Amino acid sequence: MGAKSSSGTIAGRAKRYVRVGAAVGGFAARAVGGRLRGDSIAEALNASDLRAALGGLKGPLMKVAQILSTVPDALPHEFAVELTKLQADAPSMGWPFVKRRMKTELGEDWESRFASFERQAAAAASLGQVHRAVSLDGALLACKLQYPDMASVVEADLRQLKLAFALYRRYDRSIDPEGVHAELSERLREELDYGREARNMVLYQHMLREEPGVHVPAPVSELSTDRLLCMNWLDGAPLRTFVGGGLESRNRIALNMFRAWYAPFYNYGVIHGDPHMGNYTARPDCSINLLDFGCVRIFKPSFVKGVIDLYKALRDGDEELAVHAYEGWGFEGLSREMVGVLNQWALFIYAPLLDDRKRPIQESDAGIFGAAEAAKVHAQLRRLGGVKPPPAREFVLVDRAAIGLGSVFLRLKAKINWHGMFHDLIDDFDEKALAARQKKALAQFVALEVESEDTV
Numbered sequence: 001m002g003a004k005s006s007s008g009t010i011a012g013r014a015k016r017y018v019r020v021g022a023a024v025g026g027f028a029a030r031a032v033g034g035r036l037r038g039d040s041i042a043e044a045l046n047a048s049d050l051r052a053a054l055g056g057l058k059g060p061l062m063k064v065a066q067i068l069s070t071v072p073d074a075l076p077h078e079f080a081v082e083l084t085k086l087q088a089d090a091p092s093m094g095w096p097f098v099k100r101r102m103k104t105e106l107g108e109d110w111e112s113r114f115a116s117f118e119r120q121a122a123a124a125a126s127l128g129q130v131h132r133a134v135s136l137d138g139a140l141l142a143c144k145l146q147y148p149d150m151a152s153v154v155e156a157d158l159r160q161l162k163l164a165f166a167l168y169r170r171y172d173r174s175i176d177p178e179g180v181h182a183e184l185s186e187r188l189r190e191e192l193d194y195g196r197e198a199r200n201m202v203l204y205q206h207m208l209r210e211e212p213g214v215h216v217p218a219p220v221s222e223l224s225t226d227r228l229l230c231m232n233w234l235d236g237a238p239l240r241t242f243v244g245g246g247l248e249s250r251n252r253i254a255l256n257m258f259r260a261w262y263a264p265f266y267n268y269g270v271i272h273g274d275p276h277m278g279n280y281t282a283r284p285d286c287s288i289n290l291l292d293f294g295c296v297r298i299f300k301p302s303f304v305k306g307v308i309d310l311y312k313a314l315r316d317g318d319e320e321l322a323v324h325a326y327e328g329w330g331f332e333g334l335s336r337e338m339v340g341v342l343n344q345w346a347l348f349i350y351a352p353l354l355d356d357r358k359r360p361i362q363e364s365d366a367g368i369f370g371a372a373e374a375a376k377v378h379a380q381l382r383r384l385g386g387v388k389p390p391p392a393r394e395f396v397l398v399d400r401a402a403i404g405l406g407s408v409f410l411r412l413k414a415k416i417n418w419h420g421m422f423h424d425l426i427d428d429f430d431e432k433a434l435a436a437r438q439k440k441a442l443a444q445f446v447a448l449e450v451e452s453e454d455t456v
Helices: 006-036 047-055 059-068 077-083 095-106 150-171 178-191 194-207 247-268 301-316 319-328 336-354 371-383 395-412 418-426 431-445
Strands: 114-117 128-135 140-146 228-232 270-272 280-282 288-290 296-298
Touching (some): 095 140, 095 228, 150 178, 194 228, 194 247, 194 296, 194 431, 247 270, 247 280, 247 288, 247 301, 247 395, 247 418, 247 431, 270 395, 301 319, 301 336, 301 418, 319 336, 336 418
Antiparallel strands (some): 114 128, 140 228, 270 296, 280 288
């Protein structure tokens, strides 16, 4: 995007503060009033009111709310239920607006650089919209154009989110959300950089090159900028169209999705942090297209090893190894009872991996994947005085991926041997080999030098 004047940025941010502040401020006033009357947190903080307020705003704050709705313990259960109802689609920009934006990104003659460019957006979301186009050599393209002044919008939304967190923290101290806010802030700011996303895309092409069931688009660098990302178009159908299909096709889609997310994690220490249904489509052969690479997280090799160690600890009943894994992630001063509570959530996440048979991802009728278990853990954390997430804030994205994928697997009603797929990835795990692959791949594809584990 072209340079903005500081006054324009301030004006954009101020305008956003007014809109978001009115929504969150009105919600907060009702909450305080209810608290003064002695209402419970569920009564004082009306979750449906918050959904109504945020849902009308669109933009990044809505996206953050959707992410938080699937992160265990980040919000009370009744909030999570309501915020999962938010829709990701935002109204698209009209053609005159698109022309001005494209001229800003590619210059006055931008239309001459395409054989054709569709006026109507093919898809619209919280940060930008996608247009179909055809390159001069006849290739079908997807052109993702960021909405204007999104940096100001993001900063305004993050400040308001921090205020909302502070309000919630006054009523419930079971989880300290400071690290959650910091993690979401970093990831959202990264998503504004389409140059970074293009590099992530090339990295994923490399990491998934031996996965025939997963397809990754290729960026077109000569038609891309930091706010415009052009890539080859991948044909596919929305995942929801396969929900009512046969079990075999649903299982194949689930298997390919599992490989798409966890092969990069266990082989390179990299994970896609936004696995909602709009970020992939499926082909007739049940292979999948991975479409969005803005929210990508890189992990220390020791963190990945800790994930495997915790699995082994739960499998073998080895409490000492479980404590070692938690401490390796940065948890401090854990009591035996607190370890038991953390293990309760871990056992839920790992349950399908520990069970060597074909089974659904969740065997209970609990509704939203993980919601009931998260509510139990949340209550116990409150009873024990709360816990601060460790400095390894990656947990926000790990939980997001696990719960997001689990929710999709639940909708697909997939029934496969998760244990077998997991062991295909971890049986030959070698921390030093992962570190070497990661360092080489990040330097080559993401232009990120990794001198030691501490710099990852």
